[in-house]
Amino acid sequence: MPSDQSTWLIAVPQDGDAEGLLPELTNKLPQHSRSAGVAELAIPSFKTGTLDSLIALSEELPKQDAFFTATVAKTVDTLRNLLNNDPTKLVQHVLVNEQSVDDYILGGWQWNSGRYGAQRSLREMVDVLNKEMASIDNVMKSKLNNYNLVKGSLVQMQRKKTGNLSVRSLVGVVSREDVIQDSEYLETCLVAVPKTLIKEWDAKYERLTNMVVPRSSSHIVSDSEYSLFGVVIFRRIHDEFVQKCRENKFIVRDFVYSEEQIAKQEEELEIADTTEKELWTELLRLSRTNFSESFQILVHLKVLRLFVESVLRYGLPANYVGLAIRPEPKYTKKTLSVLMSHFSYLGPRSSGRSKKQSANEEFAGEYQALMEQEFFDFVLYEVPWIVL
Numbered sequence: 265m266p267s268d269q270s271t272w273l274i275a276v277p278q279d280g281d282a283e284g285l286l287p288e289l290t291n292k293l294p295q296h297s298r299s300a301g302v303a304e305l306a307i308p309s310f311k312t313g314t315l316d317s318l319i320a321l322s323e324e325l326p327k328q329d330a331f332f333t334a335t336v337a338k339t340v341d342t343l344r345n346l347l348n349n350d351p352t353k354l355v356q357h358v359l360v361n362e363q364s365v366d367d368y369i370l371g372g373w374q375w376n377s378g379r380y381g382a383q384r385s386l387r388e389m390v391d392v393l394n395k396e397m398a399s400i401d402n403v404m405k406s407k408l409n410n411y412n413l414v415k416g417s418l419v420q421m422q423r424k425k426t427g428n429l430s431v432r433s434l435v436g437v438v439s440r441e442d443v444i445q446d447s448e449y450l451e452t453c454l455v456a457v458p459k460t461l462i463k464e465w466d467a468k469y470e471r472l473t474n475m476v477v478p479r480s481s482s483h484i485v486s487d488s489e490y491s492l493f494g495v496v497i498f499r500r501i502h503d504e505f506v507q508k509c510r511e512n513k514f515i516v517r518d519f520v521y522s523e524e525q526i527a528k529q530e531e532e533l534e535i536a537d538t539t540e541k542e543l544w545t546e547l548l549r550l551s552r553t554n555f556s557e558s559f560q561i562l563v564h565l566k567v568l569r570l571f572v573e574s575v576l577r578y579g580l581p582a583n584y585v586g587l588a589i590r591p592e593p594k595y596t597k598k599t600l601s602v603l604m605s606h607f608s609y610l611g612p613r614s615s616g617r618s619k620k621q622s623a624n625e626e627f628a629g630e631y632q633a634l635m636e637q638e639f640f641d642f643v644l645y646e647v648p649w650i651v652l
Contacts, residue, residue: 268596270646271369271588273563275307275570276607278583285585292602294595303370305586307567308382310389312575312582321386322576325569328394332562333648335401339555340650342408346548351652357552358650360559365650369563369588380564389568397561400554407550411543418536425533429490430456434519435526442484442494443521450477451499453506456490456515465493465514472508475501492517566645573643578613603642610641 266272276285290302312318340358347353360368375382380389424433434454443452457465470476480496497505506516567586574584591599 266591266596266600266644266646267648268591268593269651270648271301271366271590273305273369273566273570273645273647274587274589274603275305275574275584275643276587276610277574277578277613278585286587289587289602289606292606293589294592294598294602301366301370301588301590303372303588305369305567305588306372306374307571307574307584307586308375308377309582310382310568310571311385312580313386317385317387318572318576321390321568321572325390325565325572328390329562329565329569329645331401332393332397332558332565335397335404336555336558336562337648338401339404339551339558342404342547342551343555346544346551354652357548358555358652359552360556365559366590368559369647370590373563373588375567376560376564386568386572390565393561393565393568397558400558400561404551404554407543407547411540411547414536414540414543418533418540421529421533421536428456429485429487429492430515430517433529434492434517435529437485437492438494438519438521440521440523442482444496445521449498449500450496451502452494453497453502454484454517454519455493455495455509456517457493458490458513459486459488461513462491464512468512469493469495469514472512473497473501473504476505490515563647566647569645570643577643578610604640607640607642 286302286304293302340354343357344354347357358365363371380392384392425436426432429437438454443454444450455465455469466481469481470478475498477496477498480494482494484492484494486492509516570586571582571584575582578584589599589603
């Protein structure tokens with residue numbers, strides 16, 4: 265059964281009064297489905313080509329359909345992530361030619377002859393669509409990867425400025441006055457002490473090793489978990505002091521005060537932040553554009569599938585009427601039932617593929633796989649809804 269979270273694209277042979285089909289069918293549909301959307305879908309009379317080429321395309325197009333659908337979905341996911349899953353913002357960007365997806369499909373859809381001239385062969389048009397979608401996919405992958413690298417670097421830099429005193433960067437926390445400068449023998453060791461162990465630190469630090477300067481512990485700053493102390497030691501016992509601190513759950517921070525290094529880190533952070541914002545803007549703009557492009561390509565491929573399947577099923581002349589239906593989820597079964605009843609007269613004709621199969625035994629394997637798919641008397645393919 266077709267999904268209740270997709271728009272249905274339908275094709276049937278153009279018999280008699282094609283213009284009367286839409287109002288006739290619309291009147292039979294549930295009221296809620298009518299209000300949800302029913303519209304004509306113009307299917308051009310493409311060049312049919314040979315039966316062999318149609319069968320080959322019929323086998324190939326489902327794979328392309330899956331790739332196209334996945335590319336559209338990935339572009340939406342990129343937009344969603346860039347906009348922090350905000351549906352009110354997302355709806356402003358998942359537009360096709362500056363109109364909603366529903367308006368694009370249900371607003372009198374037409375084949376884009378300027379880009380995909382209907383005079384081309386079906387194979388040529390499929391190749392053009394594939395080339396365009398592959399290009400979009402590659403560009404999106406490249407830009408997204410570039411953005412993620414820059415953002416990852418920025419997050420790492422920012423993380424150093426957050427967290428507790430046992431892990432965060434001490435740039436901007438420790439000042440020149442907190443450390444001994446330019447001493448050949450002495451150095452200031454910075455130690456993050458859990459607040460529950462401050463009394464223990466005060467009692468122990470002078471005796472953790474030899475050559476710790478007495479009464480040199482000075483409190484620099486505290487957060488909710490740790491207090492940062494500076495203590496003066498002789499350089500020669502640095503490694504031993506670090507080991508003794510570790511044994512007592514005091515965390516020695518590896519930090520050398522350098523105004524040049526501080527300035528460099530601040531500059532790197534500012535550059536990374538600016539670059540991330542620029543790439544975010546560029547990727548958002550590109551994703552918006554590529555969503556519009558990729559969605560149009562997807563719908564054009566769906567229409568080609570409708571045509572190919574219709575020729576194989578109903579035969580010539582290759583004149584078909586298309587409909588786009590956006591079913592109301594609660595009335596999906598009722599909508600499908602109406603369609604099946606209305607087009608039941610096509611039953612004898614829609615079995616044409618099985619007749620062709622017996623007449624073309626060399627293609628039996630291909631037909632068998634296709635005939636196992638869900639089958640209606642009308643041709644139906646789905647365009648998944650964009651979930652906001």
